[in-house]
Amino acid sequence: MEIFPALLxxxxxxxxxxxxxxxAVVGMIVGATPGLTASAAIAMLLPITFYMSPLFxxxxxxxxxxxxxxxxxxxxxxxxxxGTAASAATQxxxxxxxxAGKAGKAMKVATISSVIGDFMGDVLLVVGVGFIAAIALKxxxxxxxxxxxxxxxxxxxxxxxxxxxxxxxxxxxxxVAMVGLDPISSEERYTFGSFDLSNGIGLVPLMxxxxxxxxxxxxxxxxxxxxxxxxxxxxxASGNELTxxxxxxxxxxxxxxxxxxxxxxxxxxxxxxxxxFISYGExxxxxxNPEQWGRGALEGVAAPxxxxxxxxxxxxxxxxxxxxxxxxxxxxxxxxxxIHGIQVGPTLFLTDKELVxxxxxxxxxxxxxxxxxxxxxxxxxxxxxxxxxxNVLYPLIFMTAFVAAYSARGSMFDVTVMTCAGFAxxxxxxxxxxxxxxxxxxxxxxxxEETFRQALLMSDxxxxxxxxxxxxxxxxxxxxxxxxxxxxxxxKERSLAEGxxxxx
Amino acid sequence: xxxYVEGLVLxxxxxxxxxxxxxxxxxxxxxxxxxxxxxxxxxxxxxxxILLILGASRQTAGIxxxxxxxxxxFQVIALFVIALIYQQSFRWFGYLLPTAIVAPVVFYMxxxxxxxxxxxSAVLCPLIFHIIFFVLLGVFPPYGEVFDLLSWIxx
Numbered sequence: 001m002e003i004f005p006a007l008l009x010x011x012x013x014x015x016x017x018x019x020x021x022x023x024a025v026v027g028m029i030v031g032a033t034p035g036l037t038a039s040a041a042i043a044m045l046l047p048i049t050f051y052m053s054p055l056f057x058x059x060x061x062x063x064x065x066x067x068x069x070x071x072x073x074x075x076x077x078x079x080x081x082x083g084t085a086a087s088a089a090t091q092x093x094x095x096x097x098x099x100a101g102k103a104g105k106a107m108k109v110a111t112i113s114s115v116i117g118d119f120m121g122d123v124l125l126v127v128g129v130g131f132i133a134a135i136a137l138k139x140x141x142x143x144x145x146x147x148x149x150x151x152x153x154x155x156x157x158x159x160x161x162x163x164x165x166x167x168x169x170x171x172x173x174x175x176v177a178m179v180g181l182d183p184i185s186s187e188e189r190y191t192f193g194s195f196d197l198s199n200g201i202g203l204v205p206l207m208x209x210x211x212x213x214x215x216x217x218x219x220x221x222x223x224x225x226x227x228x229x230x231x232x233x234x235x236x237a238s239g240n241e242l243t244x245x246x247x248x249x250x251x252x253x254x255x256x257x258x259x260x261x262x263x264x265x266x267x268x269x270x271x272x273x274x275x276x277f278i279s280y281g282e283x284x285x286x287x288x289n290p291e292q293w294g295r296g297a298l299e300g301v302a303a304p305x306x307x308x309x310x311x312x313x314x315x316x317x318x319x320x321x322x323x324x325x326x327x328x329x330x331x332x333x334x335x336x337x338x339i340h341g342i343q344v345g346p347t348l349f350l351t352d353k354e355l356v357x358x359x360x361x362x363x364x365x366x367x368x369x370x371x372x373x374x375x376x377x378x379x380x381x382x383x384x385x386x387x388x389x390x391n392v393l394y395p396l397i398f399m400t401a402f403v404a405a406y407s408a409r410g411s412m413f414d415v416t417v418m419t420c421a422g423f424a425x426x427x428x429x430x431x432x433x434x435x436x437x438x439x440x441x442x443x444x445x446x447x448x449e450e451t452f453r454q455a456l457l458m459s460d461x462x463x464x465x466x467x468x469x470x471x472x473x474x475x476x477x478x479x480x481x482x483x484x485x486x487x488x489x490x491x492k493e494r495s496l497a498e499g500x501x502x503x504x
Numbered sequence: 505x506x507x508y509v510e511g512l513v514l515x516x517x518x519x520x521x522x523x524x525x526x527x528x529x530x531x532x533x534x535x536x537x538x539x540x541x542x543x544x545x546x547x548x549x550x551x552x553x554i555l556l557i558l559g560a561s562r563q564t565a566g567i568x569x570x571x572x573x574x575x576x577x578f579q580v581i582a583l584f585v586i587a588l589i590y591q592q593s594f595r596w597f598g599y600l601l602p603t604a605i606v607a608p609v610v611f612y613m614x615x616x617x618x619x620x621x622x623x624x625s626a627v628l629c630p631l632i633f634h635i636i637f638f639v640l641l642g643v644f645p646p647y648g649e650v651f652d653l654l655s656w657i658x659x
Binding site: 048051164165167168171172174175178182184185187188189190192213216217220221223390391392394395396398399400402403404406407410412415416418419422423426430431445448449452453456457 | 545556576588595625
């Protein structure tokens with residue numbers, strides 16, 4: 001019930017309300033601009049949050065993340081270009097609707113479904129997070145390490161095209177996090193005699209490099225491949241309005257999508273793209289008109305949109321209760337908590353409970369803010385995006401990355417780190433390595449190492465402690481099971497592809 | 505070929521990481537070795553790189569190479585070199601002068617061909633970023649050891 005006083009407190013704070021509305025607009029624009037992601041925007045704005053109060057900073061970035069997920073649907077429906085990976089499923093039915101002059105109708109279905117899904121996710125978060133935190137408080141180092149291990153393996157193996165490259169990305173993230181002084185014995189690791197490296201690699205410059213500068217490099221490369229100009233599909237007058245009779249068949253798909261998204265959101269690393277595609281597949285399987293799906297069914301917009309937005313709230317649960325970010329946005333938000341000296345984990349609900357619930361309240365108000373703006377102004381946002389000249393936008397982002405990386409700590413070494421991370425991020429994208437796994441593992445590595453070594457000390461150096469304790473063993477099995485499940489899935493896909501070729 | 509290169513690069517990185525972890529001094533009695541996690545992670549990475557190389561050797565030779573736009577990759581590498589020089593020049597010339605030089609270059613690389621636009625970027629970019637970050641947010645600007653335009657302007 002802590003959420004109600006928190007909501008009241010946020011509603012009566014005009015500055016916070018302004019930040020929420022501003023974040024909703026920024027997130028929508030960023031999400032709808034192909035090539036720009038909410039992660040990039042948040043990473044770029046991260047240093048500015050040094051100068052804000054913790055709640056203001058967290059609420060601003062959290063709502064950008066939420067609104068950015070929704071904004072992706074605008075580009076997917078109107079321009080046939082998903083603004084985010086998560087909105088690729090929306091594109092399947094959204095774009096045919098726009099081609100049929102029903103862009104406004106599709107946008108309204110996307111907006112309502114996003115709001116329903118996001119709100120469901122947030123309600124489940126508010127109800128369940130205290131319960132998870134109470135359990136997390138009872139976990140010892142072996143159990144916590146086993147959860148970290150499962151998170152590394154799931155993040156590395158489930159997302160992306162290749163398990164090996166996904167796991168390699170996660171391991172590279174761990175190795176980069178190991179640079180600097182060992183926090184327990186103060187021994188130098190991977191410093192090669194450099195004083196700058198002994199302080200370790202900063203989270204903020206790494207994030208800005210990988211997400212912002214890396215994206216600028218990728219966009220420079222994309223410019224040569226781009227063909228023609230993006231054009232908006234005009235809506236007819238009747239294609240702009242949405243009636244209750246039209247939305248009614250979409251509602252069950254939105255509600256189901258909300259539950260699917262919320263369930264997937266709790267699992268670290270799976271993300272909204274997977275939720276959207278599962279929801280789309282499940283919706284099509286249960287639909288009364290499956291033949292219409294893919295040709296412009298409104299239900300085909302509702303199902304993935306509800307799911308990809310429902311991920312947002314629950315993905316905060318592992319972050320806040322265990323310190324394990326479930327997404328790249330979660331990893332960046334963890335940076336904001338650390339910048340403001342707030343220790344994330346089960347004790348957060350003892351030390352900063354009020355802040356956490358106020359953040360949830362801001363998230364809920366953010367949903368309504370982007371819902372209202374999207375319902376009445378999505379097409380205007382789309383027109384604005386068409387007017388943004390990308391040949392001016394990306395050089396400006398390039399410049400901002402340097403000054404933002406410097407501003408974080410006033411350190412020139414951070415700027416060097418950011419530059420190298422940007423190039424590494426571009427290389428990882430180019431060679432299909434998994435950036436999300438790299439960044440999340442970088443963030444998790446220190447906590448995982450600490451719990452691993454504490455567990456070893458508890459058992460006088462024996463690794464059997466991880467097997468003897470049932471919860472730890474269960475999570476280790478979960479990690480190994482995730483790899484086995486993924487390998488089975490890939491082999492199934494391959495045999496199907498080979499069968500298909502054989503038939504041809 | 506590409507898979508081989510990826511595997512070999514990862515193997516090299518992991519060997520450097522194994523060597524780096526091996527340099528960490530042994531633990532004092534009753535403590536755990538500080539190199540245990542880096543060592544385990546680098547050995548695991550070595551194992552994955554071997555898997556990548558084995559996977560590459562199993563790929564059929566008949567697969568056509570993926571066409572790559574080398575010009576685009578060279579452009580990215582050129583921008584990376586500019587980025588490296590740009591960040592290094594902060595230390596020598598402060599923030600304003602390098603930004604005034606690099607801004608039009610980057611705009612040009614992204615396709616801006618208007619001379620007025622390029623010239624105005626040389627003035628507006630350093631000015632706007634300086635005002636936002638170093639005046640409004642109060643960040644202390646980097647000082648140029650060789651020549652600092654800001655100090656010169658401020659007398």
